[in-house]
Amino acid sequence: MKHSLIRPGFVTNFSCIGGECEDSCCYGWNIHIDKQSYKKTLAHSELKVLAKTALKKVKKSEQVWAQAVLNEEGACGFLDENKLCQIHAKAGEALLSNTCKTYPRMSHMRGGDRYDSLSLSCPEAARNILLRPDAFNLQRTEIGHSRSYKAAPLWAQKAYDYSIQLLLKPEQPLELGLTAIGILMNTVDRAAKGEVESSAIDSMFQQLIVLSDNGQLKQHFEGFNQDTDVHQMHAFTSIQLWLNTNKVRRGRSRFELINQAICSMADDDKNISMSSINQAWKEIAEPTLGGHQELFSRYLLYYFYHMNFPQVDKLTPSQAFRVMLLDFFMLRCYLAVIAAKNNGLSEHDIIMCFQVYHTNRQHKANYSQFAVDLLDKAKFTDLAAILTLLS
Ligand code: SF4
Known part of the structure; x- marks a missing residue:
């Protein structure tokens, strides 16, 4: 059966920078080795001695047959003094484990089509996604496979397409695009539950375009945003x-830089206020992002594509929207506190904020459920409440 492989420019142009990487994936996390790679590494004449100490058999599954043993600095035992992988150097890419061969490359299937992507936990991937002008040039090639896939539900296809259109609507501030997507998700929730036809999503999208054009969406947004600091x-x-x-463990020193920047915002009584973080955002971070006007639109475009929004984990469309807004808000706070500490933001700072947050967030399997529970407990249950994170 004929299907498509969709590959954005940020994937096509990605290439690992190895020893130049500021937060190498060869440090500080569980590097799993599949059974085949484990056996071949132990059998390789130039690697077998090192492999006896650098690999530990765990036999959890064929894919997780062994684990790389990390040294006291948290580095994979196969790295040489120049931080280069000896498996790659001595035996070539073919002998790398599946994890090392593929990371940060990822893909997901939608209705039989394959969508290639990269994890934002890799700094070079983050640069490609957030800074390259051709990051979202999509290449579509035909592929065939014998497996049959269920088509994505119509409500999900419409929600994805309309969300991107609302996000990228020309001359519309990002906050208003997000407000419109939040309103749309309420209708998408009902369509996903079968309470309304998917054509209700079309009608709501058209209404939102009218509301955006006649200024009423802006009034809605301003009405939502009161009493936000608490x-x-x-x-x-x-x-x-x-x-x-x-x-x-990976990237802990970079995560500590964020923590230190947060602590440096404390007043004499060691209290940190949201108004000081928001002030740092408006007065230092935002003006220095001048050369990266589209940073958050690019991030959200990546987010929708990578996460297959709004079909994220097992969340409802509205829950997926709330978690996305929370991610957006956290990243804005990270940029604000780093900007306050460094009196501005360099490209290096920007990449660090996005990569560090996603290293921690993406590698937690239960993060989205935790985020939803937190939002529920803190009464961020309706649109008005969650939109306070945007102000
Ligand atoms: S994190 Fe990315 S750039 Fe860095 S070493 Fe790993 S794959 Fe290469």
Whole structure:
């Protein structure tokens, strides 16, 4: 059966920078080795001695047959003094384990089509996604496979396409695009449950375009955004505390830079206020992002594509929207505190904020459910409440 392979420019142009990488994936996390690679590495004449100490058999599954043993600095035992992989150098890419061969490459299937992507936890991937002008040039090639896939539900296809159109509507501020997507998701929820026909999504989309054009969407958004500081502070401290208590070993020193930047915003009584973070965003971060006007539109475009929004994990469309807004808000806070500490933002700072957040967030299998529970407990249950994170 004929299907498509969709590959954005950020995937086509990606190439690992190895020893130049500021947060190498060869450090500080569980590097799993599949059974075939494990056996071949142990049988290789130039690697077998090292493999006896650098690999530990765990036999959890064919894919997780062994694990790389990390040294006291958290580095994979196969790295040489120049931080280059000895498996790659001595035996070539073919002998790399599936994890090492594919990371940060990922893909998902939708209705039989394959969508290639990259994980934002790789700094070079983050640069490709967020900074390259051709990042979202999509290449479509025909592929054939024998497996049959269920078509994506019509409501999901419409929700995805309309969300992207609302996000990228020319001359519309990003906040209004997000507000419109939030309103649309309420209708998508009902279509997903079968309470309304999927044509209700078309009607709502058309209405939102009219509301955006005649200025009423802006009025809605401004009405939503009152009394925000307490809500925002609760969301920020809860997520940051959870990321701190569940932090991954990889990139820990970079994560600590964010923590230090947050602490440096404290006043004489050691209190951190949301108004100081928001002020840092408006007065330092936003103006220095001048050369990267489209940073968050690109990020959200990647997010929709990569996560297959709004079919994210097992969340409802509205839940997926709320988690996305929380991610957006956290990243804005990270950029604000780093901008306050460094008195501006370099490209390096920008990439660090996105990559560090996603290293911690993406490598937690239960993150989205945690985020939904947190939002529910903090009463971010309706659109008006969640939109306070945007102000
Ligand atoms: S994180 Fe990315 S750029 Fe860095 S070493 Fe791994 S694959 Fe290469």
